[in-house]
Amino acid sequence: VADLQAFAPGIYPRSEALVQATRDLDRGRTTQEAVDEQVERDLAAAVEAQQAAGLDLLADGMLRWQDHFRPLLERADGLETGALTRFLDTNTFYRAPKATGEPRLQGPLDERYVAPLPGPRLVTLPSPFALSFGTGVSPKEMAEGVLKPALEGLDAELVVLAEPFLGGQALDELAEGLEALSGGPKLALWLEFGDAKPALEQGAAELPVDGLGIDFYATHLDDVPDGFGKLLLAGVLDARNSLAEEPRELAAFVAKLRERGVEEIALVPNGDLQYVSEPYAREKLARLGKAKTATVEAAA
Amino acid sequence: MKFLTHEIGSLAKPPWLVKTSQGRELDPSDIEQARSWGEKVGVEGHEELVETLERGGADVDELNHWASRYCVRLQESAGLEVIWDGEQPRSEMYAWAIDHSTGFEPRGTVRSFDNKYYSKSAAVGPVGLAEPYHNDEFSFLQSVAKARLKIPITGAYTLAVWSYDEHHTPREGRLGAGYGRKSEIEARRELTLDIARNIIRPNLEALIALGADWIQIDEPGASTEADELDLFVESFNVSVEGLDCMFSTHLCFSDYELFFPAIEGMSECRQYCVGFANYDSRELGTSAEDRPGYEVISKFRDLSYDPILGLGVLDIHTDFVESPELVRDRILHAVEVFGDPARIHVCPDCGLRTRSWDVAYAKLQALVEGAQLAEKAITGAAAATQS
Numbered sequence: 001v002a003d004l005q006a007f008a009p010g011i012y013p014r015s016e017a018l019v020q021a022t023r024d025l026d027r028g029r030t031t032q033e034a035v036d037e038q039v040e041r042d043l044a045a046a047v048e049a050q051q052a053a054g055l056d057l058l059a060d061g062m063l064r065w066q067d068h069f070r071p072l073l074e075r076a077d078g079l080e081t082g083a084l085t086r087f088l089d090t091n092t093f094y095r096a097p098k099a100t101g102e103p104r105l106q107g108p109l110d111e112r113y114v115a116p117l118p119g120p121r122l123v124t125l126p127s128p129f130a131l132s133f134g135t136g137v138s139p140k141e142m143a144e145g146v147l148k149p150a151l152e153g154l155d156a157e158l159v160v161l162a163e164p165f166l167g168g169q170a171l172d173e174l175a176e177g178l179e180a181l182s183g184g185p186k187l188a189l190w191l192e193f194g195d196a197k198p199a200l201e202q203g204a205a206e207l208p209v210d211g212l213g214i215d216f217y218a219t220h221l222d223d224v225p226d227g228f229g230k231l232l233l234a235g236v237l238d239a240r241n242s243l244a245e246e247p248r249e250l251a252a253f254v255a256k257l258r259e260r261g262v263e264e265i266a267l268v269p270n271g272d273l274q275y276v277s278e279p280y281a282r283e284k285l286a287r288l289g290k291a292k293t294a295t296v297e298a299a300a
Numbered sequence: 301m302k303f304l305t306h307e308i309g310s311l312a313k314p315p316w317l318v319k320t321s322q323g324r325e326l327d328p329s330d331i332e333q334a335r336s337w338g339e340k341v342g343v344e345g346h347e348e349l350v351e352t353l354e355r356g357g358a359d360v361d362e363l364n365h366w367a368s369r370y371c372v373r374l375q376e377s378a379g380l381e382v383i384w385d386g387e388q389p390r391s392e393m394y395a396w397a398i399d400h401s402t403g404f405e406p407r408g409t410v411r412s413f414d415n416k417y418y419s420k421s422a423a424v425g426p427v428g429l430a431e432p433y434h435n436d437e438f439s440f441l442q443s444v445a446k447a448r449l450k451i452p453i454t455g456a457y458t459l460a461v462w463s464y465d466e467h468h469t470p471r472e473g474r475l476g477a478g479y480g481r482k483s484e485i486e487a488r489r490e491l492t493l494d495i496a497r498n499i500i501r502p503n504l505e506a507l508i509a510l511g512a513d514w515i516q517i518d519e520p521g522a523s524t525e526a527d528e529l530d531l532f533v534e535s536f537n538v539s540v541e542g543l544d545c546m547f548s549t550h551l552c553f554s555d556y557e558l559f560f561p562a563i564e565g566m567s568e569c570r571q572y573c574v575g576f577a578n579y580d581s582r583e584l585g586t587s588a589e590d591r592p593g594y595e596v597i598s599k600f601r602d603l604s605y606d607p608i609l610g611l612g613v614l615d616i617h618t619d620f621v622e623s624p625e626l627v628r629d630r631i632l633h634a635v636e637v638f639g640d641p642a643r644i645h646v647c648p649d650c651g652l653r654t655r656s657w658d659v660a661y662a663k664l665q666a667l668v669e670g671a672q673l674a675e676k677a678i679t680g681a682a683a684a685t686q687s
Contacts, residue, residue, distance in 0.1 A: 013409075016409060023415060023417070067414075084578065086523075092412060093413035219478075242466060275410060276407070277408020
């Protein structure tokens with residue numbers, strides 16, 4: 001089962017200590033240096049949790065990202081932060097991207113936003129469609145002007161492109177955006193939090209990426225197309241529920257995916273883990289690791 | 301003619317309350333804050349608070365009462381006609397309700413946006429009310445307020461949708477099974493209506509018994525799930541049905557189009573306080589083109605039961621202080637759309653908790669002044685027409 005991996009893309013929750021530090025920063029009760037030190041402690045803890053769980057690729061948890069778009073909007077000409085907008089049907093909000101001209105990233109993201117990690121890693125960025133959503137700019141223009149420069153120089157085994165807004169729409173436009181990103185690191189499109197059926201019916205499995213992420217708390221197993229030939233990022237941790245997953249059930253689900261002919265599988269959350277608090281995210285990561293171990297042992 | 305002006309709910313807590321609650325030392329600026337604001341908004345006996353703070357070792361409950369007095373006077377001093385205490389004694393609109401209820405367990409802190417967070421709990425069994433949790437606050441404010449009181453209470457749907465539900469969610473069997481929205485909605489319905497019947501309604505009954513005549517049911521989470529708006533309406537109706545009080549509801553930061561037609565069935569709601577300024581232009585003007593944030597208000601106008609619109613005219617997410625003229629134009633536009641000034645009240649978009657008192661006070665003063673300018677404009681126009 002060497003083709004079974006596990007990792008955790010997306011925004012990881014901040015610890016209670018970092019929550020307090022950032023609150024204090026906003027209220028002028030602490031310094032940016034103190035917050036930076038706590039971010040480093042959170043990063044070390046997040047890495048330790050992933051290593052302890054035996055995850056195959058490390059992620060930095062995007063601890064400084066205020067949402068999926070912010071550092072890109074702040075570093076790009078032609079883009080700015082727009083209205084505070086509800087993220088899907090959660091109680092978490094983001095500043096929607098707003099276009100003011102031709103989008104152009106001024107330079108790659110620095111280590112504050114892509115933190116160095118002690119091992120093979122992934123990086124999460126917004127998908128071209130998500131970044132362009134509601135801006136009037138095409139996914140292709142966003143890919144060429146913003147995401148392609150962000151990818152340059154990235155030392156990552158995999159770049160996960162988070163896509164919460166797609167539904168079943170605009171796959172052709174998204175495909176053009178993804179084409180513009182080819183030639184660099186391996187890419188996976190992560191259809192966060194939602195039923196992937198409409199996108200799969202429109203041909204999402206044929207998009208020009210190496211992997212596709214599916215939320216299996218919203219998507220029926222039968223909706224995975226026959227002959228699925230990419231890396232399947234199987235969303236098996238429910239990042240919007242505090243209930244801890246049972247590793248035995250996750251391992252059994254891997255077996256069902258195998259029965260459907262899916263060969264390359266990565267066990268992942270169904271969206272950013274920041275929708276549960278840090279202790280619950282850590283427990284979920286541990287169970288992801290146990291599920292992988294249980295699958296390996298069952299196969300042996 | 302007169303536009304009723306009122307607050308929405310929360311104000312920031314003063315540093316002397318926050319630090320004392322956290323067991324931290326006060327510094328001279330905290331005590332100066334108590335002194336200067338006490339003078340500025342006319343808090344009777346504030347010297348006593350200053351002495352208490354200087355002496356140290358203040359009791360948190362006592363400071364809660366002082367904070368309530370300050371916020372009441374702050375709003376009265378700004379000129380608002382219907383007020384509250386900015387929820388000073390409450391931990392927060394969600395946590396306070398959950399902490400005084402049964403059947404929930406804490407599940408930590410989750411981000412709202414940027415560096416703003418909220419605590420989140422899970423329903424782990426049948427839910428109920430430990431004790432009516434706004435009575436003490438209301439009774440105290442009855443003893444100190446000069447203006448009319450309106451008490452906010454977090455609504456059933458918001459409490460449900462902001463909680464994890466470990467009680468109704470199956471522990472296994474959802475993965476890849478097409479568990480789907482239908483099952484999720486059924487689970488949410490059970491939790492929401494249990495909260496409405498067992499937690500919200502007993503609170504409302506207790507407040508009415510104490511003399512509350514205007515209760516605002518806060519539902520900032522109401523439009524979280526576009527396909528659950530009927531459930532939001534049902535939970536409101538279950539909460540208030542047959543009770544003798546003016547009930548209003550507060551909606552904010554949503555795609556308000558989603559509420560229609562569902563809220564056509566919410567006829568017990570006499571006023572909708574809705575945030576619009578966040579989406580609006582800062583330029584002056586009263587035409588529809590000038591006021592893009594208010595495009596949806598005609599839908600509230602057309603509700604068959606003629607509710608009042610609590611018109612949000614202050615963007616609470618920014619320190620930008622709206623000019624009275626901008627507030628005036630937002631009101632005049634709404635009057636033009638509604639055709640009946642009596643159906644317009646004037647309020648901030650939402651609670652001003654994330655703003656400093658300086659900013660909140662300046663914004664509220666601008667709101668009151670803007671309402672007065674609008675009154676003059678309408679009165680003047682009417683007089684010109686008659687002559």
